[in-house]
Amino acid sequence: MxxxxxxxxxxxxxxxxxxxxxxxLSLSISxxxxxxxxxxxxxxxxxxxxxxxxxxxxxxxxxxxxxxxxASIGEALPAGDATVIDxxxxxxxxxxxxxxxxxxxxxxxxxxxxxDHSEIGDFIPHMEALTAVNPNAVxxxxxxxxxxxxxxxxxxGGTFPGTAALINLHGYTPQQMFAGYKAVIMNFPSTGKxxxxxxxxxxxxxxxxxxxxxxxxxxxxxxxxYAKIDSASVAGRKSKDGYNPSMDAMLEVARGNRHLxxxxxxKVDIESAIKWVTDNKxxxxxxxxxxxxxxxxxxxxxxxxxxTGPVMSxxxxxxxxxxxxYANAGKMxxxxxxxxxxxxKYENVRNLPYEAGFAATYGMGTDEALRAITLSPAEMFGVxxxxxxxxxxxxxxxxxxxGDPFETxxxxxxxxxxxxxxxxxxxxxxxxxxxxxxxPGVKE
Amino acid sequence: xxxxxIFICLLLVDGLYGQSLSGDVLIKNGTxxxxxxxxxxxxxxxxxxxxxxxxxxGLSAGDNVRVIDADGMYVxxxxxxxxxxxxxxxxxxASAPNTAEVFVGDAINPYSVSIYRALAGxxxxxxxxHGSANAIGGQCETMKHHYGEEDPxxxxxxxxxxxxxxxxxxxxxxxxxEGNGIQPKSRMGIEQVFRKAFSExxxxxxxxxxxxxxxxxxxxxLDLRKQTLVDIINGEIIIHCHSYRADEILMxxxxxxxxxxxxxxxxHVNEGFKVAPELAAFGAHASVFADWWAYKFEVYYSTxxxxxxxxxxxxxxxxxxxxxxxxxxxxxxxxxxxxxxxxTDNEALRLITxxxxxxxxxxxxxxxxxxxxDGDVAIFNKHPLSIYxxxxxxxxxxxxxxxxxxxxxxxxxxxxxxxxxxxxHEIDAHxxxxxxxxxxxxxxxxx
Numbered sequence: 001m002x003x004x005x006x007x008x009x010x011x012x013x014x015x016x017x018x019x020x021x022x023x024x025l026s027l028s029i030s031x032x033x034x035x036x037x038x039x040x041x042x043x044x045x046x047x048x049x050x051x052x053x054x055x056x057x058x059x060x061x062x063x064x065x066x067x068x069x070x071a072s073i074g075e076a077l078p079a080g081d082a083t084v085i086d087x088x089x090x091x092x093x094x095x096x097x098x099x100x101x102x103x104x105x106x107x108x109x110x111x112x113x114x115x116d117h118s119e120i121g122d123f124i125p126h127m128e129a130l131t132a133v134n135p136n137a138v139x140x141x142x143x144x145x146x147x148x149x150x151x152x153x154x155x156x157g158g159t160f161p162g163t164a165a166l167i168n169l170h171g172y173t174p175q176q177m178f179a180g181y182k183a184v185i186m187n188f189p190s191t192g193k194x195x196x197x198x199x200x201x202x203x204x205x206x207x208x209x210x211x212x213x214x215x216x217x218x219x220x221x222x223x224x225x226y227a228k229i230d231s232a233s234v235a236g237r238k239s240k241d242g243y244n245p246s247m248d249a250m251l252e253v254a255r256g257n258r259h260l261x262x263x264x265x266x267k268v269d270i271e272s273a274i275k276w277v278t279d280n281k282x283x284x285x286x287x288x289x290x291x292x293x294x295x296x297x298x299x300x301x302x303x304x305x306x307x308t309g310p311v312m313s314x315x316x317x318x319x320x321x322x323x324x325x326y327a328n329a330g331k332m333x334x335x336x337x338x339x340x341x342x343x344x345k346y347e348n349v350r351n352l353p354y355e356a357g358f359a360a361t362y363g364m365g366t367d368e369a370l371r372a373i374t375l376s377p378a379e380m381f382g383v384x385x386x387x388x389x390x391x392x393x394x395x396x397x398x399x400x401x402x403g404d405p406f407e408t409x410x411x412x413x414x415x416x417x418x419x420x421x422x423x424x425x426x427x428x429x430x431x432x433x434x435x436x437x438x439x440p441g442v443k444e
Numbered sequence: 445x446x447x448x449x450i451f452i453c454l455l456l457v458d459g460l461y462g463q464s465l466s467g468d469v470l471i472k473n474g475t476x477x478x479x480x481x482x483x484x485x486x487x488x489x490x491x492x493x494x495x496x497x498x499x500x501x502g503l504s505a506g507d508n509v510r511v512i513d514a515d516g517m518y519v520x521x522x523x524x525x526x527x528x529x530x531x532x533x534x535x536x537x538a539s540a541p542n543t544a545e546v547f548v549g550d551a552i553n554p555y556s557v558s559i560y561r562a563l564a565g566x567x568x569x570x571x572x573x574h575g576s577a578n579a580i581g582g583q584c585e586t587m588k589h590h591y592g593e594e595d596p597x598x599x600x601x602x603x604x605x606x607x608x609x610x611x612x613x614x615x616x617x618x619x620x621x622e623g624n625g626i627q628p629k630s631r632m633g634i635e636q637v638f639r640k641a642f643s644e645x646x647x648x649x650x651x652x653x654x655x656x657x658x659x660x661x662x663x664x665x666l667d668l669r670k671q672t673l674v675d676i677i678n679g680e681i682i683i684h685c686h687s688y689r690a691d692e693i694l695m696x697x698x699x700x701x702x703x704x705x706x707x708x709x710x711x712h713v714n715e716g717f718k719v720a721p722e723l724a725a726f727g728a729h730a731s732v733f734a735d736w737w738a739y740k741f742e743v744y745y746s747t748x749x750x751x752x753x754x755x756x757x758x759x760x761x762x763x764x765x766x767x768x769x770x771x772x773x774x775x776x777x778x779x780x781x782x783x784x785x786x787x788t789d790n791e792a793l794r795l796i797t798x799x800x801x802x803x804x805x806x807x808x809x810x811x812x813x814x815x816x817x818d819g820d821v822a823i824f825n826k827h828p829l830s831i832y833x834x835x836x837x838x839x840x841x842x843x844x845x846x847x848x849x850x851x852x853x854x855x856x857x858x859x860x861x862x863x864x865x866x867x868x869h870e871i872d873a874h875x876x877x878x879x880x881x882x883x884x885x886x887x888x889x890x891x
Contacts, residue, residue, distance in 0.1 A: 111740070347739065358831065409783065432784070435717045
């Protein structure tokens with residue numbers, strides 16, 4: 001009897017211990033702010049909001065999300081089995097697109113082993129940013145709760161540091177996040193100073209740049225030759241042997257089927273880059289383009305689109321007017337250049353609407369600035385049938401706000417990516433909830 | 445001859461500290477955001493001899509006084525940045541864990557266009573700080589943005605209390621422990637740097653007291669490093685401490701308690717939100733970024749709601765720049781606290797006006813629009829917390845130092861004849877914080 005009772009008692013204690021462990025685990029999960037809630041699938045009817053479609057004007061209407069898409073837009077849409085979300089007095093926007101980031105490629109800036117945005121080598125276009133995107137990066141929820149639903153993730157480094165990809169900010173694998181667009185990154189030889197401690201003379205800088213351009217042209221000659229051999233081998237006229245991943249990664253670029261994103265910033269370099277692109281008949285996008293305002297007509301004339309930013313940055317020359325970096329995007333747009341904006345960040349991509357807000361304020365105007373982070377990049381990347389505006393049939397990348405998303409007082413109220421209703425949680429919001437009214441407070 | 449020299453000296457002194465650094469202005473019909481006394485519509489602000497003479501309706505001034513028509517505009521106190529490295533030539537004296545004796549005021553560069561660019565964002569006062577390489581870095585200078593003056597001395601805010609930079613965590617650990625193989629290599633070591641410095645200062649003070657009371661005939665060896673720590677213990681210097689993690693913030697408060705020091709503003713203080721009740725209980729202040737995080741491990745567990753949590757826990761909080769770019773739009777950075785924590789307009793504006801003034805010990809002079817205070821004013825075309833706001837005028841001591849209608853094509857005061865068009869910089873080092881400038885630049889270009 002005694003022994004049985006003892007066993008029973010032990011079991012009871014065991015049960016207590018287990019329930020204590022369970023309780024402890026659940027408490028520790030709620031305390032540690034490591035995770036965000038799961039997204040919700042289903043149909044959603046956004047009722048009575050003001051739709052800022054970007055493509056077709058701004059008007060009051062319902063919007064139905066179904067099967068991951070914007071199923072329909074119209075007045076008094078039947079709800080059916082959809083969850084109805086009252087959007088009266090609210091605004092419905094297409095998800096914002098950041099056209100240049102290292103989101104998901106970098107976790108902690110100063111800890112190099114948490115950074116995957118840069119590889120060793122000068123001609124390595126086969127390095128795929130998409131491979132190294134961490135779908136569980138803490139910065140991804142931090143970013144999307146501000147209405148950013150898509151981003152270009154790009155490698156950086158030498159002349160050809162790798163291949164960038166467009167991702168949607170929701171999914172458990174890079175493949176689920178991939179939004180159907182890639183581009184090869186290139187850094188155009190620069191005649192600017194690398195930093196304040198770059199002590200090279202003007203002549204030396206020029207010499208270095210000339211040499212780099214010569215190398216680039218030699219590389220390009222090889223790329224074209226390789227593409228010719230490849231075409232011949234595909235046609236069965238020649239055999240192509242050996243493993244050459246960097247050259248293979250350039251084939252679609254050489255054939256004009258894939259963009260070359262060319263980072264170039266100084267006026268004379270932009271001029272050279274335009275000539276280089278035109279001479280080689282390339283399908284290119286210029287990125288950075290800090291001094292684009294000084295040569296905007298020529299960029300427009302060449303018909304090359306531009307991704308610029310961060311808008312909030314310091315002028316590149318001591319003599320520049322204080323607001324020129326803020327005004328650059330607007331000046332290029334006014335000259336007829338197709339412009340998209342980027343933050344060029346990994347941790348604060350969430351500031352994209354404010355970057356656009358500054359561009360808007362300093363000459364671009366609100367409509368054009370909004371376009372530069374929605375429809376313009378979608379068109380640039382050839383995915384405007386999928387994202388970039390509120391239009392039936394497009395992917396349901398949508399957010400609902402209580403005002404102009406460029407204003408810091410505006411809150412995002414609902415967020416959808418690919419039709420998933422994404423919780424508005426991130427490490428930042430969870431820490432707020434945990435610590436606003438800390439308990440225990442001060443222990444005396 | 446002797447009298448002539450004295451006369452010339454007087455002229456020079458008059459030139460430096462006289463009328464040239466203060467002026468008269470009448471700002472008409474603005475929406476005046478006083479910070480301490482509500483919002484006043486259609487109100488004038490009269491500044492005389494660099495001081496606010498009156499705030500009210502229908503004010504008038506003498507014939508020669510410049511009148512600014514602020515109809516439809518917002519008039520607020522000049523913005524104050526409690527953490528800046530703009531306008532200084534060097535940031536770090538990274539030669540020892542304690543270099544309390546060095547002084548940023550010895551490195552002011554009046555030709556730095558970054559001062560003008562800060563003015564263009566409405567900033568009239570900044571706290572030019574030593575960097576964060578050392579646990580005890582050096583003394584800082586509170587500057588008035590008198591851009592246009594060529595004498596570095598004119599930038600000093602006369603009468604502002606002395607301040608000193610302390611630094612905790614990764615930066616001093618990296619520079620001294622990892623870099624030089626000496627303590628501190630850990631947060632344990634950093635605590636002991638402070639305890640040693642304060643204890644030696646107490647010994648030093650005792651030795652001088654003994655000597656002065658005739659206890660010894662030989663005076664102690666003069667030591668400015670120790671004397672600076674004595675001045676901190678005596679409450680003559682406000683500590684501004686670069687810090688991130690909750691544990692190190694608690695550590696320093698415990699050390700300060702032991703030495704009877706209570707004037708402290710924690711800088712950056714990304715995990716201040718975790719110990720907000722302790723900060724409030726100590727009476728410590730916090731000067732934070734609006735949303736910077738993840739650039740190093742000690743800021744990985746940050747939240748952009750930091751300023752709001754600190755504010756709600758009654759910690760005097762400001763938002764600073766530590767960056768040549770952020771200093772240009774502190775009004776926007778303050779606006780982010782409405783996104784992250786729903787601060788009211790006045791609470792948000794206090795973060796860049798009255799609160800940094802309190803933290804620098806200059807709130808009797810600046811930080812709000814009140815009669816008798818300095819004529820430091822920023823005028824915006826829209827409400828300054830709106831993304832669409834653009835600074836139109838910035839006044840320092842009643843002188844218009846930025847006027848958007850008279851913004852020169854090139855504001856440089858010194859132009860190198862060999863480089864008429866200055867070089868284009870692909871990467872602007874000044875774009876980011878300069879806390880670690882001068883220390884292994886190429887390896888540690890982060891905060």
